[in-house]
Amino acid sequence: MMLSFRNRVALTSILYKEIHRFMRIWVQTLVPPAITISLYFVIFGSLIGKRIGEMGGFDYMSFIVPGLIMMSVITNSYSNVASSFFSAKWQRNVEEMLVAPVPNWVIVAGYVGGGMCRGILVGSIVTLVSLLFVDIQIHNVAVIIITVMLTSAVFALGGLINAIFANSFDDISIIPTFILTPLTYLGGVFYSISLLPEFWQGVSQINPIVYMVNAFRYGFLGISDVSLTVAFTVISLFVVTLFTIAMVLISKGIGLRS
Amino acid sequence: MQAALQISGLKKTYKGGFQAVKGLDLEVQKGDFFALLGPNGAGKSTTIGVITSLVNKTAGTVKVFGHDIDKELDTAKSFLGLVPQEFNFNQFEAPLTILVNQAGYYGVPRQLAFERTEKYLKQLDLWDKRNEPSRNLSGGMKRRLMIARALMHEPQVLILDEPTAGVDIELRRHMWNYLRELNAEGITIILTTHYLEEAEMLCRNIAIIDQGLIVENTSMKALLAKLHVETFVLDIIPTKQTPTLAEYPSRLIDDHTFEVDVDKSQSINDVFIQLTEQGISVQSMRNKSNRLEELFLTLVANNAAPKAKGN
Numbered sequence: 259m260m261l262s263f264r265n266r267v268a269l270t271s272i273l274y275k276e277i278h279r280f281m282r283i284w285v286q287t288l289v290p291p292a293i294t295i296s297l298y299f300v301i302f303g304s305l306i307g308k309r310i311g312e313m314g315g316f317d318y319m320s321f322i323v324p325g326l327i328m329m330s331v332i333t334n335s336y337s338n339v340a341s342s343f344f345s346a347k348w349q350r351n352v353e354e355m356l357v358a359p360v361p362n363w364v365i366v367a368g369y370v371g372g373g374m375c376r377g378i379l380v381g382s383i384v385t386l387v388s389l390l391f392v393d394i395q396i397h398n399v400a401v402i403i404i405t406v407m408l409t410s411a412v413f414a415l416g417g418l419i420n421a422i423f424a425n426s427f428d429d430i431s432i433i434p435t436f437i438l439t440p441l442t443y444l445g446g447v448f449y450s451i452s453l454l455p456e457f458w459q460g461v462s463q464i465n466p467i468v469y470m471v472n473a474f475r476y477g478f479l480g481i482s483d484v485s486l487t488v489a490f491t492v493i494s495l496f497v498v499t500l501f502t503i504a505m506v507l508i509s510k511g512i513g514l515r516s
Numbered sequence: 517m518q519a520a521l522q523i524s525g526l527k528k529t530y531k532g533g534f535q536a537v538k539g540l541d542l543e544v545q546k547g548d549f550f551a552l553l554g555p556n557g558a559g560k561s562t563t564i565g566v567i568t569s570l571v572n573k574t575a576g577t578v579k580v581f582g583h584d585i586d587k588e589l590d591t592a593k594s595f596l597g598l599v600p601q602e603f604n605f606n607q608f609e610a611p612l613t614i615l616v617n618q619a620g621y622y623g624v625p626r627q628l629a630f631e632r633t634e635k636y637l638k639q640l641d642l643w644d645k646r647n648e649p650s651r652n653l654s655g656g657m658k659r660r661l662m663i664a665r666a667l668m669h670e671p672q673v674l675i676l677d678e679p680t681a682g683v684d685i686e687l688r689r690h691m692w693n694y695l696r697e698l699n700a701e702g703i704t705i706i707l708t709t710h711y712l713e714e715a716e717m718l719c720r721n722i723a724i725i726d727q728g729l730i731v732e733n734t735s736m737k738a739l740l741a742k743l744h745v746e747t748f749v750l751d752i753i754p755t756k757q758t759p760t761l762a763e764y765p766s767r768l769i770d771d772h773t774f775e776v777d778v779d780k781s782q783s784i785n786d787v788f789i790q791l792t793e794q795g796i797s798v799q800s801m802r803n804k805s806n807r808l809e810e811l812f813l814t815l816v817a818n819n820a821a822p823k824a825k826g827n
């Protein structure tokens with residue numbers, strides 16, 4: 259994977275195109291997460307949060323902020339790549355890359371990088387909006403940055419794989435609706451999994467989002483339901499596995515070459 | 517002369533089992549203006565797809581300036597510029613963005629990409645539209661946008677798949693002139709078409725493809741000469757004498773079948789005068805139909821009803 263001059267230019271072009279795409283349609287891509295997070299704050303923070311009291315030693319609003327930011331990172335990095343790559347297949351402009359001497363890993367890296375940028379940008383916007391409702395403390399910046407990078411990479415890769423297999427626009431909303439959303443809601447965003455019965459705590463261990471939310475929360479609050487080492491290992495394994503799958507699919511031309 | 521493109525034994529069977537290309541051999545020389553002529557469904561786009569790695573081949577080899585696409589794909593790709601049959605750019609992006617990005621995929625640095633974008637958009641009369649979402653362009657403009665896009669990395673070989681389908685006559689002539697200029701600058705041009713006229717106007721060499729096979733591969737001149745000749749089959753009463761004809765190529769197939777080639781500029785009367793002089797009587801006569809002529813009838817039928825669609 260030598261980053262030759264040509265590959266670097268190609269990678270920058272894909273990244274530029276991807277960023278340009280979600281910035282051009284910012285009303286659809288950047289504004290909704292800000293509105294959603296505000297609603298969460300109004301409902302869970304101000305209305306219900308007060309009755310819940312403390313969670314993990316913090317007031318409820320502070321407890322859920324990291325998870326809410328993480329939720330927006332997850333959905334946005336996923337849906338950015340899923341819609342962009344699928345639409346490139348649909349309009350066939352993906353052929354612009356396929357006819358050019360762009361290595362497959364550059365295509366993957368470009369799209370995934372674009373998805374990460376959107377995830378991280380939206381995460382930052384959501385963080386800024388959160389500041390209107392709650393004071394955010396920071397325990398460990400490095401943990402926050404590493405977690406957000408790895409998590410957005412996992413879901414950007416997931417979105418890419420989804421788009422490779424998709425044959426219609428419906429196909430890119432099935433996974434988010436039936437898999438991503440349940441996993442996120444059950445991923446410890448709104449509660450500490452230590453509150454769950456033992457059996458369900460065990461089940462939660464196989465939900466990758468639990469590790470992401472907890473590692474991220476550790477970065478802000480210094481508390482986590484799982485060990486950081488385990489969390490980073492699990493998330494990194496997901497990155498490597500999904501990257502490999504994406505590479506194999508693109509090299510075989512699944513959904514791209516007849 | 518160096519071969520810009522060499523295809524041998526190319527086969528393509530699509531999923532589902534349909535064999536679109538059945539063992540195709542083709543060679544295009546550097547600097548040529550080459551036509552791949554054939555009716556709809558002949559396998560032109562499939563062949564182009566394999567050359568440009570948009571379609572996986574089933575068998576055969578493809579070399580671009582000697583670089584095998586199975587071994588040196590990236591090198592082969594960088595020689596080629598493709599103008600596909602269907603519009604395949606992002607309709608929401610503007611020409612400027614589309615072109616600069618395309619150059620980027622070939623490793624052309626951004627500054628240079630902007631300079632070339634300006635050059636080609638101006639040459640193709642699209643500079644005014646550079647910031648317009650490309651879905652708002654007319655059909656002819658979209659086609660020209662794809663030509664500009666294919667030129668951004670200054671390829672050695674430009675491949676155009678039915679570039680003038682749905683383009684009106686006047687714009688078609690503009691496009692022809694532009695392609696001639698590119699060819700004069702040294703770019704090898706390969707175009708597919710089902711308009712015989714187009715191949716005739718532009719190309720020096722031609723291959724005719726039908727049902728996944730090359731049925732004729734020759735110079736345009738030789739092909740036209742061939743098409744000007746009509747072959748007649750004469751049923752004659754067998755005699756001891758072998759008929760011979762001055763000025764007309766002819767052959768005795770068996771003792772009662774005689775074939776004569778008549779150029780469209782010649783008169784057929786003289787055939788009978790000569791045969792009568794030799795005491796040979798002709799019982800009946802018919803046109804010999806050959807595959808090429810049949811093919812041209814289909815091509816001509818296609819040309820008679822072009823799917824005209826705005827500009």
Ligand SMILES: Nc1ncnc2c1ncn2[C@@H]1O[C@H](COP(=O)(O)OP(=O)(O)O)[C@@H](O)[C@H]1O
Nearest residue numbers: 516530534536555556557558559560561562563
């Ligand atoms: N993706 C595909 N799957 C199955 N059959 C195809 C596919 N693409 C083209 N074909 C078939 O292959 C044949 C050749 O098509 P094509 O190469 O597009 O012809 P042309 O460009 O000469 O009109 C046609 O019969 C067409 O229906």
Ligand SMILES: [Mg+2]
Nearest residue numbers: 560561562601
């Ligand atoms: Mg075609």
